[in-house]
Amino acid sequence: MFDLFLLQLLNGAQFGILLFLVAAGLTLVFGIMDFINLAHGVLYMIGGYVMAMVMGTTGNFWLSLVAVLPLTLAVGLVLEVLIFRRLYDRSHLDQVLATFGLVLVLSELSRIIWGSAPLSVAMPEALSGSVPLIGPLSYPVYRLAVIGMGLGIALLLWFVIARTRVGMLLRAGAANRAMVSALGTDINRLFMLVFAAGAMLAGFAGAIVSPILSVDPGMGDSILILTFVVIVIGGVGSVKGAFCAALLVGVVDTLGRMFGPILLQSLLDPAAAAQAGRTLAPMLVYVLMAAVLFWRPTGLFGRSVAR
Amino acid sequence: MTDLSHIHAAAAPRTRLAGRLKLALGVFAIMAVVPPVAQALDEPFVVVIATRMMIFAIAALSLDLILGYGALVSFGHAAYLGFGAYAVAILSRAGMDDLLIQILAAMAASAVFALVTGAISLRTRGVYFIMITLAFGQMAFFFFVSFSTLGGDDGVALAARSTIAGMPLLQDAQGMFYATLILLIAVFAGLYRLTLSRFGRVLTGTRESALRMEAIGFRPFPYQLTAYVIAGCLCSVAGVLLANQAIYVSPAYMSWHRAGELIVMLVLGGVGSLTGAMIGGLVTIALEEGLARYSEHWRLGFGMILILVALFSPGGLSGLLRRLGLVRDGK
Secondary structure: OOHHHHHHHHHHHHHHHHHHHHHHHHHHHHHHHHHOOOOOHHHHHHHHHEEEEEEHOOOOOHHHHHHHHHHHHHHHHHHHHHOOOHOOOOHHHHHOOOHHHHHHHHHHHHHHOOOOOEOOOOOOOOOOOOOOOOOOEEEEHHHHHHHHHHHHHHHHHHHHHHHOOOHHHHHHHOOHHHHHHHHOOOOOHHHHHHHHHHHHHHHHHHHOOOOOOOOOOOOHHHHHHHHHHHHHOOOOOOOHHHHHHHHHHHHHHHHHHHHHHHHHHOOHHHHHHHHHHHHHHHHHHHHHHHHHHHHHHOOOOOOOOOO | OOHHHHHHHHHOHHHHHHHHHHHHHHHHHHHHHHHHHHHHHOOOOHHHHHHHHHHHHHHHHHHHHHHHHOOOHHHHOOOHHHHHHHHHHHHHOOOEHHHHHHHHHHHHHHHHHHHHHHHHOOOOOOOOOOOHHHHHHHHHHHHHOOOOHOOOOOOEEOOOOOOOEEEEEOOHHHHHHHHHHHHHHHHHHHHHHHHHHHHHHHHHHHHHHHHHHOOOOOOOOHHHHHHHHHHHHHHHHHHHHHHHHHHEOOHHHHHHHHHHHHHHHHHHHHHOHHHHHHEEEEEEEHHHHHHHHHOOHHHHHHHHHHHHHHOOOOOOOHHHHHOOOOOOOOO
16 A cells, blocks of 8 residues: 555655646746736747647657757747737736637647547657666656756756846846836846747647657647646745645545545445546645635735735 | 716717617527428438527527626536437426426526525636636536536437427427527517616626725625626527427537627627627527538538627627627627
8 A cells, every 4th residue: 555655645646746837937937027928838838739739740759858948938929929928018808818828829720730540659768767776666757857857947947037137037027017127127028038038938838748648639729728727736936846746646546536536435435436536636726726715816926915 | 087988888878779680680580480481492411400500599698697797707607408409308307298388497596596606606716717717618528528417428319309398389390490590589588688787787886996986885795796697598499499499418518618609709799788698698509500511511611700700890790780880889
């Protein structure tokens, strides 16, 4: 039982790290620009497709992974210039309308270009084995590598945000956008930078997950809502909050699906436990969010109440 | 500055309401002649599509009460579509086929759910409110997904449409259409009266500034919660109709996609005028069904229309009509 727990804990951490990569960009865009971007999940999907496409032509995993970064960055920049820039001053509802439209357009375009069938990406040779953990347990190297890469990026982000001048401006922008602008910073350039970096992170997440899951037009939708759950639990605008909440959501979701029915079996008869477990497991994340917002209406690391 | 604008705002409504009311009456008149025209053109399927359009117009109208008048953006509103639909499925299994009973049961269930979740959700503001309503919507969604006696994920087909006072009036497409039209007009008229009442004024006041309303002696919470419950109840009526129209009930009615689509309908039409919400619901379904007939990639065109409206027409379609001078004295 403990072995199973440990394995699921690692799976949960890996899922959480993935959520963090997508959520980090979204929470910054949201916190600093006060912009609701429903199309963020699509950038994750585009990362996966670019990965599958470059991999298909070159066959080199690492080259493809490196190629994803500038390409998703470019997609982010183009979207910022063409669409998002015009929406910063508008109401949240207009932003929802436009980005919802963009989700439809981009997922349909990828369906036209790459088809609806899921694409798979081969794992790199060097990472395709498993490593032994304690006792009889072993764990896939690739999943450990995902956790490692994610932690590395989290560390890098922390460094940029806490220790560099750009990071200082980001923190200041999240606290008071108008003041930063009045002090002579080109806030629009800062926005563009944040947006493109967020797009790149989401694209990177889509790329590294592609060997584990498959790449399909629905992958952006399925992660988008969980990403919003993460940034709201963490507190909008807080990267630290997004990190903690992402791990929390990843672990709770994974463990809940595994152990929820098992725990319930000790209380109910097996049939009822299976039924209740199926209900409760996917609900658990939302129960968590509702509970967090009940006791802390602006999330774990949230600052003042958003208007 | 504020004093003057308030005097102006108080004087404006009478003229401004006339424009949107006329537009709404025009929409009802056009809808009323759809079945005979469709029959004359030998396009019976148009009646089915028009029925769906009106069902979602009812859902969008109910959302407009809280979103447009109360600035409460609910991302869980599709749950009430589901409550309405499942009320039909559960009651018809128990042998209660009457539409009125089903609507009352759906409203009662929705009221209880809205009262509890609304009271909790209203602790939060802004985007946190959006997300906590999503959370409750998803809980309801997963509850019905795992409801295996009613088909679970796949949903369940109904034996027949509901009856009205023992008569199978909804059996043919025309009966279904006119029942929906009557309910649409009733919901519109009810909400129109409600938003002009003292209650509606207070609710609109909390939208503009909850702080000021509190300062002049109105606690926003009971008004907001009441509006939240009413909106849920009215949306469940759309759910009852949707189940009857499709003769099929599935948890997909209450997925977050649907909830997002309801918001999109409302914003597309224009928030806070009721007429805009109704037009948004009608146009969204018409576009979806219409574009889908031409291409399997209809989402591309639909998405582009949404982006263009968002970028170039603040206030949605009703804002566009106003700027074109087709409707005077808008919001």
